[in-house]
Every structure is written in structure tokens, then in C-alpha cells.
Amino acid sequence: MRAQNLTLLTDLYELTMMQGYYENPSDQIVVFDAFYRKNPCGGAYAVCAGLEQVIEYVRDLHFSPDDIDYLRSLHIFNDDFLEYLRGFHFTGDIYAIPEGTVVFPREPLLKVVAPIMEAQLVETAILNMINHQSLIATKASRVVYAAKGDGIMEFGLRRAQGPDAGIYGARAAMIGGCIGTSNVLTGQMFEVPVKGTHAHSWIMSFPDEYTAFKTYAKMYPEACILLVDTYDVLASGVPNAIRVFKEMRAEGLPMKGYGIRIDSGDLAYLSKKAYQMLEAEGFGDAIISASSDLDEYLIDSLKTQGAKINSWGVGTNLITSGDWPAFGGVYKLAAAKDKDDAEFTPKIKLSENSEKVTNPGNKTIYRIYDKETGKIRADLICLADETFDESKDMIIFDPIETWKKTKIKGGTYTLRELLVPIFQKGACVYTSPSVMEIRDICTREKDTLWEESKRLVNPHEVYVDLSDKLYHIKSDLLEEMSMKALGEQ
Ligand SMILES: Nc1ncnc2c1ncn2[C@@H]1O[C@H](COP(=O)(O)OP(=O)(O)OP(=O)(O)O)[C@@H](O)[C@H]1O
Ligand SMILES: O=P(O)(O)OC[C@H]1O[C@H](OP(=O)(O)OP(=O)(O)O)[C@H](O)[C@@H]1O
Ligand SMILES: O=C(O)c1cccnc1
DSSP states (O other), rough: OOOOOOOOSSOHHHHHHHHHHHHHHHEEEEEEEOOOOSOGOOOSSSSSOOOOHHHHHTTTTOOOHHHHHHHHHHOOOOOOHHHHTTTTOOEEHHHHHHOEEETTTTTOSSSEEHHHHHHHHTHHHHHHHHHHHHHHHHHHHHHHHHTTEEEEEEEEEEOOOSHHHHHHHHHHHHHHHHHSSSOOHHHHTTOOOOOOOHHHHHHHSSHHHHHHHHHHHHHHHTTTEEEEOSSSSIIHHHHHHHHHHHHHHHHTOOOOOOEEEEOSSSSHHHHHHHHHHHHTTTTOOOOEOOOOOOOOHHHHHHHHHHHHOOOOEEOHHTTTTOOOOOOOOEEEEEEEETOSSOOOOOOOOHHHHHHHHOOOOSSEEOOOETTTTTTEEEEEEEEETOOOOOOOSSEEOOSSTTTOOOEEEEEEEEEEEEEEEEEEEEEEOOOOHHHHHHHHHHHHHHSSSSSSTSSSSSOOOOEEEEOOHHHHHHHHHHHHHHHHHHOOO
């Protein structure tokens, strides 16, 4: 748990709007959806992450005396409003898709149902946390996919955009499938494995490479990965490593978790040659680890080139999501009602771009699985109170090109509601799994994707459709608004 209260981790406009609602009191209860529009890195899915931090944040939401003093010093907020903030806490409901789940564009990853002032305040921090961790978890998942079963170690802390990006980025990278992180604080905070080798400076601090290797091997015989590229990989690094491994073997040390790391040069060529040299001396089971500005595409290419690498250290491009800098999640008002009303009134945001027109209403999402294979057939966004019967045929259709329809035969599919209750009436009703449990969830989740949706380039998109009822509510609202606009011309 953080020492610092994050209540002011918000954009100023959330607070100025809050004051506006305070001064023009309304009993509105609203529904906000947090969703994203485009899968990162040209993929066909994302991995959602960051919910545990959202939960901690919402639980701890309160304005301390220092916070109030600071807000007063801005000369924007009046005394009555500041007094109200003193007693402020979250009283609403939150629903979310559990961390580690594979998710698709336009579906609400998180839904806030709360009095408007509360729902508005939490926008920025929720997006900040979900956007960052979902981005890095998705990137990690792609890197892990490219490695085809080899372990990925997250090495990015030194290149992360500051401490928080390093800490929570490593958490997200673990959720996406890394086997460990070099980040010790993340290891401590989230009970995930910490892993590492050693730096070039270790070698350079000794009079020669052999002595450096020997000294390291003596201290860490069970995690002895020797960095072989400080001087010359094939002429010096690998031969010196082999000399040390032979001595370890002669001493009867357990030869597990031993090997080399190559951090520069042609990784395909060097790893193949290094493997031949190791194998010739009976060290064919040595770990051959590689690092050096890797990402999913380079790992994929190295695999295609037949590189003899079975362990990968990935830093910069993973922790920063080098080729895709932002997740792009947004938080949009979807419905509102007066406190005493039974029903929500759907709200819609128009846009010239049909992709950007929001989905109105108080919604939920059902995932439709193929009963036989367990793979995802489609996701269906619908109204929260809609129910479906798995024994009945289901007709789903593309919400833009509505003539594209699919009939899913009753009895051949199962349904799972993705949004689960997290807060009810301000009380947290959800216990976050541990990060390693979320990692397992994520592994199982990726198994529900068809192979065609996992490939790195031009993957097949997963269908996200609207229920008939939701589609008609949306069309009617669009029609109504366009007629109104005509009337105003
Ligand atoms: N066989 C290969 N196929 C494709 N890319 C490779 C191959 N071997 C290495 N690379 C990648 O090429 C880039 C190498 O860059 P560069 O030559 O600038 O640095 P380097 O070899 O690591 O040397 P140094 O770190 O000393 O600058 C890295 O991103 C590395 O992962
Ligand atoms: O390449 P990345 O994917 O970002 O992975 C992390 C990099 O960080 C280290 O290099 P650095 O030069 O910082 O330290 P070193 O002297 O230990 O090699 C390591 O050797 C990797 O090359
Ligand atoms: O342990 C390592 O090998 C390591 C850690 C951080 C960055 N690069 C390498």
C-alpha cells in the first residue's frame, strides 16, 4: 500500500466540475464506462490490468487537511465546497473485468455507477492505472507469445519512465506472462520472482574475464548465467565460461540454472556457435540467454533464424511499450438517472467518426465461448438487465455493417458475464488474486483466443457485437439527436 494519499491524482477539471455539481445540486446517479478503442501494437486483443491499484485508490479516497489547504490556496474553490470535500468518500458501485482477462475494443473494462460528483472525480486516476498496466501487460503477452515457451525476464526498470512506471510496469509484465523481473521492489511488493545475471562492469572490474566468471560461479553456483560479450563472445567469453563450467562439474556442483547471456552482436549467429561449443563439451543443457533491445518482432525473427536462445531478457521495449506508447482508454458517461428513479436514461456522445460514437446505457458484457473448444466466439455488449438462454439460438451481428450476421446454435455455446462487482455502495466486495494467480488466469485466458487472433501481424479481430436491444436504443438515440439537430438548423 502506498504511503501517499492519491486523492489529488486527478485533473483539475474533475474538481472544478465537482464544484459545479455541488453548487447546482442534482441527485444524478450516473454510469461511466472505461473502455479503449484500438488494440495496442496492431494486435487483436489486450490484457486488462491495474484493477488492484484502482481498488486501493478508491478505498483510500479522502481529502486530507493538507489536500484541502492546497485546494484552498488555488483560490478556485469556495469554503462550502471545501468543507464538503472534508467528508468526501466513495459511496457508489464499481464493476470491472478481472485482471488478466483478454479484452477487446469498445467493451467496458470498468463501470462506475455513482453520484455524479464521485464518478467524475475518479476518472483520471482510474484511466491512469488501467491504461498503463493494460498496455504493458498486453506488450508482455506479445513478447511471451513470440518466445514460444521460453522464459522472458523483465529487465526494464532502468529505462522505465520513472519509478511508478518501473514498479507497476513490472507488475503488469508479470501478469502478461514474464517469468520474473529484475525489479526487486516489485518482487517485494507483489511476491513475484526476482531474477538476474550480472553486468559488464562485473567483468571489467576484474583483471581478466576468467577470474570474473570464476568468482561469480563460486558465489552463485545455482544461478550462474555468465555474460559472455564483454570482450569477444566466441574467442573469449564462451571458452572462459566453458572452463568455469568444467570446474564446477569437476567439483560436483549441481549443474542447473547455469549458462550464458549474450547482450550484443548477431544474436542468431553467436547463439548457434556458442551452443555448438557448449554442446561439444557436454553442456548442451546450458541456458543461452539473450538481451539487447529486444521486442516481440526481434524474438520472432531470431526464432525464425534458428537462434539457439532459450531465455530472453527484455527491457526498454517492454517496460515502455516502445512502439505503442499509450493504451488510449477513455471514460465516458453512458447513462444517468435521478436518485429515486428506477431506470437509467441512456446517454450518447456523437462523433463524425462512427467508431467514436459511444454505446449508451447501463451495460454489461457476455463472452460467448464455443462449448466444444472453449474458444471465444464473440463478445456481446448488452444492457445490464438482459438475460440470455444458452439452449436457444443466438443471432449476433456487426454493429456497423449490420447485414453481417452469425447464428450461434443453442447448446453449442456457453456464456460468461465479464463485469463483476468490485464495490457496492462504497464497500469493496472483491478480493484481488495475487499477481502470480492473475498471471495464471492470463495464461488460461490466452488459450481462449483462436491462434489467428494471437499472431503478431494482421491478426484476426474478435467480434464485439451489441445486443439487439442495445443496438436499437443506440440507433433510436442517434435518430432522435439527428432530428433535433435538423430542427435547430
Ligand atoms: N540475428 C539478428 N537478427 C535480427 N536482429 C538482431 C540479430 N542479432 C541482433 N539483433 C538486434 O540488432 C540490434 C543490434 O544493435 P547494435 O548492433 O546497434 O548493437 P549491439 O550488437 O547490441 O552492440 P552494442 O550493444 O555493443 O552497441 C539489437 O536490437 C539486437 O537485438
Ligand atoms: O536492451 P534492453 O531490452 O533494454 O534490456 C536491458 C539492457 O540493460 C542492460 O544493459 P546496460 O547497458 O544498461 O547495462 P550493462 O552494462 O549491464 O550491459 C542489459 O545488458 C540489457 O542490454
Ligand atoms: O540481471 C540482468 O542481467 C539485468 C538486469 C537489468 C538490466 N539488464 C540486465
